[in-house]
Amino acid sequence: xxxxxxxxxxxCQHCVETVSETVAKMAGIEKVEVSLEQKEVIVEFDESQxxxxxxxxxxxxxxxxVIG
Numbered sequence: 399x400x401x402x403x404x405x406x407x408x409x410c411q412h413c414v415e416t417v418s419e420t421v422a423k424m425a426g427i428e429k430v431e432v433s434l435e436q437k438e439v440i441v442e443f444d445e446s447q448x449x450x451x452x453x454x455x456x457x458x459x460x461x462x463x464v465i466g
Contacts, residue, residue, distance in 0.1 A: 405463065414432045417439060
């Protein structure tokens with residue numbers, strides 16, 4: 399499955415790396431793209447191993463806000 403999440407609070411490349419690494423280490427994640435300019439995270443994942451709510455929760459736990 400492919401999900402696009404709007405993320406607030408990313409202000410620099412370090413934020414991008416933090417979000418990318420946080421999501422990438424989750425089970426079932428196939429691909430992560432983080433755009434600082436668009437304030438979004440595009441994630442491709444296996445729904446049998448994780449859900450978009452779990453991904454959002456990990457991003458929030460890393461200190462960012464998921465919108466929507």
